[in-house]
Amino acid sequence: MNSSAEHSRHIPREYEIKHSKWLRKMLHAYWVVVIVHFLVQIGCYLFLKYDRAPLDFIVNVLFWPTVLAVFCILLTSYMDRKFPSCSFTTMSITSTVIAWTIIHVNYDIRIMPAICLLPIFASVLFYDSKRVWFIFSLQVAGYGLLLLDPVYRAYLSSFDMVSIPIFLILATYVAQIIVTTGIEVLDDLQTSMNAKEDLIVRNAIIAKQSKTDGLTNLYNQSSFKDYYEKAFEYANLGMSLHLALIDIDDFKVINDTYGHRVGDIILEKVSLIIQESITASDIAARYGGEEFALLMFEQSFEQAYDLVELIRQKISLMGHLELGGASITVSIGLKGYNLDLSKDKLFEDVDACLYAAKRTGKNKTVTSLVPA
Structure with missing residues (x-):
């Protein structure tokens, strides 16, 4: 089997349970991201040069970004409990909102756009190509929404405007390679396990035949x-x-x-x-x-x-x-x-x-x- 669709048909129930566990672990990780970002912003404002007025800092840097992130995380937690079939979608949207909100707040930090890679590489855990490209589309949408902000758009150079989408495409391509390789490894492992099970069954049959009489099925x-x-x-x-x-x-x-x-x-x-x-x-x-x-x-x-x-x-x-x-x-x-x-x-x-x-x-x- 070479496609993720074919692979998904024989994913055992235990694997789906692991998906749910990974989602919860990712939620915990985003709680950490939101809390750390909140504390770092306060620290930077208190101890570093920060060119924002107090009210602007409190409202636009601390309050609204944090409230939005917390709301998304709580919504995803609720969806995971009540509608687990939709939990990946809500998790993807949540991770995208958090990533691009942090990018928007810290657009003057050149390395910050790299945080949009977190949702892409997190999707690799699910070994599903469609999910990887779905996350990619959300990142592109998030980038497009940020371009509507004239302040953010004015900060970007022409090179930035082109390099960020290319950066997302290349990262998603790498993630796709990882997924494809992972699926092949899982298929090889499944084949190996099936062969091992067949060998165990054959050995059990041979052992039974060596102990029993072929005609009466009693012990020999x-x-x-x-x-x-x-x-x-x-x-x-x-x-x-x-x-x-x-x-x-x-x-x-x-x-x-x-x-x-x-x-x-x-x-x-x-x-x-x-x-x-x-x-x-x-x-x-x-x-x-x-x-x-x-x-x-x-x-x-x-x-x-x-x-x-x-x-x-x-x-x-x-x-x-x-x-x-x-x-x-x-x-x-x-x-x-x-x-x-x-x-x-x-x-x-x-x-x-x-x-x-x-x-x-x-x-x-x-x-x-x-x-x-």
């Missing part, structure tokens, strides 16, 4: 072993832990009879039931071909038993069109952690319970506490 055996290792450490510190192994009965017959595609569908359906049944703190994994492993935390043995029994019953009651309406069953081994068990021993005991469930009729849950 490798990641389960990592979780099991960590879970056993927590169990040694007193956390409740139960391990269950779930195996689909006669799965080889399903594959041989209906094909591996149907077998994959059955695996997906069983994994979905497991995911729907466990709690948010439990961990389920596809441990091998048709075997699933389940870690259950913060539950009593009875709760863990009820959970795996619920899974077993849901699976046994579900009919499958792929199998001609027939259902399947699973066998389950279950055991809870105790201090006498190592992680390998716990796994071996649960595997033995699963084998016992298979050997004694299938479609059942066998535990170390409940007889087969």
